Amino acid sequence: MGSTDVNQTSFSKVLLTAEVLETRSIRVWAGTKNYEDSSQEEIASIVEDTLKIAEMAAEKNIAICFEFHDGTLTNNNYSALKFSNLVVHPNVFFSWQPPHGYKTSYALQGLKELLPRLYTVHIYHWTVGSKDKNKVNGTVRELIYPDDYHRHPLSQGVSDLDLYLKCLLNEGKEIPILIEFVKGDCPEQFIEDALFLSHLVKNISIDLSHIR
Structure with missing residues (x-):
C-alpha cells in the first residue's frame, strides 16, 4: 500500500x-x-x-x-x-490468528486487545521448531519454512482452542471462524477438523449459558 x-x-x-x-x-x-x-x-x-x-x-x-x-x-x-x-x-x-511459536497467554492477550474491532478469526493448530510443542530459539538459527512448522489436527490443540473460543463467546458478537490450514492439506482432515470445531463451539456455548 x-x-x-x-x-x-x-x-x-x-x-x-x-x-x-x-x-x-x-x-x-x-x-x-x-x-x-x-x-x-x-x-x-x-x-x-x-x-x-x-x-x-x-x-x-x-x-x-x-x-x-x-x-x-x-x-x-x-x-x-x-x-x-x-x-x-x-x-x-x-x-x-494464533501467532506461531508464542505461549497461549500471549496469543490470548493479542486476541483480547483486538476484540472490539475483530471481524474474523483464523483457526489452526501448528507447532513451531518442535513436532511436540512450540519451541523457538532464535539464537540457534533462523526458523525454516516449512521444515520447522508442523501442522496437527485441531483436536490436539483443544486446550488452546477452548480459551480462544470462550474469549470470543464472552464478547457476545458473532465472529466468523475460518479453518485456514489442515494437516497434510488433506480434505478428510479438513472435514474432521470442521466437525470437531463445530462440536467444541456447541459445547462451550452450553457450558457458558448457566453462568451468564
Whole structure:
C-alpha cells in the first residue's frame, strides 16, 4: 500500500470485484514489512491509504479487514494494537490468528486487545521448531519454512482452542471462524477438523449459558 493514484485505481478494481461477488469484506495486508522495520514515512503512507480505501469501501457497504501477520505492520500484539490505533475508522476491522511459536497467554492477550474491532478469526493448530510443542530459539538459527512448522489436527490443540473460543463467546458478537490450514492439506482432515470445531463451539456455548 502507498499513496499513489495507481494504487487507488488498483483498489477500485478490487472493490468492483468484491461488489460483483457480493462479498462483505476485503482482506488487506498492512504493507510488506514488520512494524519495527518500517519508517515513519512508510507507516504514515499506509495509514493514509487505509483511511482512503475504508471510505471507498464504506460506500459499497464492504468492510476493510487487516490480516494479523508477520511481515506487515500487524506482526505481533504490540504492533497490531499500535497500528489499529492509527487507523481508527468505523469501516476498518482486523482478523486474528494464533501467532506461531508464542505461549497461549500471549496469543490470548493479542486476541483480547483486538476484540472490539475483530471481524474474523483464523483457526489452526501448528507447532513451531518442535513436532511436540512450540519451541523457538532464535539464537540457534533462523526458523525454516516449512521444515520447522508442523501442522496437527485441531483436536490436539483443544486446550488452546477452548480459551480462544470462550474469549470470543464472552464478547457476545458473532465472529466468523475460518479453518485456514489442515494437516497434510488433506480434505478428510479438513472435514474432521470442521466437525470437531463445530462440536467444541456447541459445547462451550452450553457450558457458558448457566453462568451468564
